[in-house]
Amino acid sequence: MRRGEVLAAEAASCLNRAMAALRDIWEEIKHIKSLLDMMVAEEESLKERLLKSIALCRKELDTLCRELQLSPFETEEESTILQMEKNLRTRVEVLQKQKRDRKQELKALQDQDRDLCDILCTALFSIDSSSVPSLEDLDRYRRHVASLNTLKEQRWEEFVSNKRQIILLMEELDHTPDTSFERDVVCEDEESFCLSEDNIMALQNLLKQLEARRALNEAVCEQLRARIVALWERLQIPEEERKSSAVGPSGGAEAAEYEICDPCNPGRAG
Numbered sequence: 001m002r003r004g005e006v007l008a009a010e011a012a013s014c015l016n017r018a019m020a021a022l023r024d025i026w027e028e029i030k031h032i033k034s035l036l037d038m039m040v041a042e043e044e045s046l047k048e049r050l051l052k053s054i055a056l057c058r059k060e061l062d063t064l065c066r067e068l069q070l071s072p073f074e075t076e077e078e079s080t081i082l083q084m085e086k087n088l089r090t091r092v093e094v095l096q097k098q099k100r101d102r103k104q105e106l107k108a109l110q111d112q113d114r115d116l117c118d119i120l121c122t123a124l125f126s127i128d129s130s131s132v133p134s135l136e137d138l139d140r141y142r143r144h145v146a147s148l149n150t151l152k153e154q155r156w157e158e159f160v161s162n163k164r165q166i167i168l169l170m171e172e173l174d175h176t177p178d179t180s181f182e183r184d185v186v187c188e189d190e191e192s193f194c195l196s197e198d199n200i201m202a203l204q205n206l207l208k209q210l211e212a213r214r215a216l217n218e219a220v221c222e223q224l225r226a227r228i229v230a231l232w233e234r235l236q237i238p239e240e241e242r243k244s245s246a247v248g249p250s251g252g253a254e255a256a257e258y259e260i261c262d263p264c265n266p267g268r269a270g
Helices: 002-067 081-120 135-173 180-186 196-236 238-246
Strands: 265-270
Touching: 002 081, 081 135, 135 180, 135 196, 180 196
Parallel strands: none
Antiparallel strands: none
16 A cells, blocks of 8 residues: 555656646747737738828829829839838938929029019019929029029119219209109119119110200300301401300310219209
């Protein structure tokens, strides 16, 4: 009986050890299975997020390509989902930057155009501000603004040159600006003068009128001088007296000292 008890005890001990080992193995297997189940769930969630991102990127890419007037973006069908999502997202970021850059350049061109049109009194460039401009639209707009800048420089040079001549002629003719346009030309700040086509033409006409008046005055003076010389001849006035005369060869307006008046302030000598 003692031997039987010993064998039974040993058998029970072996069984207990085996059951403990099996229990540890089963718990470890269960833990691994939970980890694997969790990893599978996470990967499935990641795949779902990637697919949603791909769908959103494709939709945004289609919109951006239409707005920027570009060909549709072609993806590599053989690439992995992860690589495809990265490629699409990168392309979206590139096109978004292109869109921002075009809109910013459009605004800058419109600001320049508005300032130039105020100075030149011309119409604004026709372009749809609500949409993204094409590269061709921006190129045309750049050339338009450049041409306006050139026109502004040409008209400005013409205005400054004509104004200088007009002031000299008014001083010579002792003419005080008597119209609002003449006062704008002679008396107002140069920067405030509108360089419109009509104003430039009016400026040219004013200069021609003053030149015509000077020419007329010169013609009258020549006629009067000729009559005086004829009288000298008839009266046999000596050459010495002729030279000392106010209308002699060395006298007259050419040699006389006189004050030039400021056209904008007739009472003040210049």
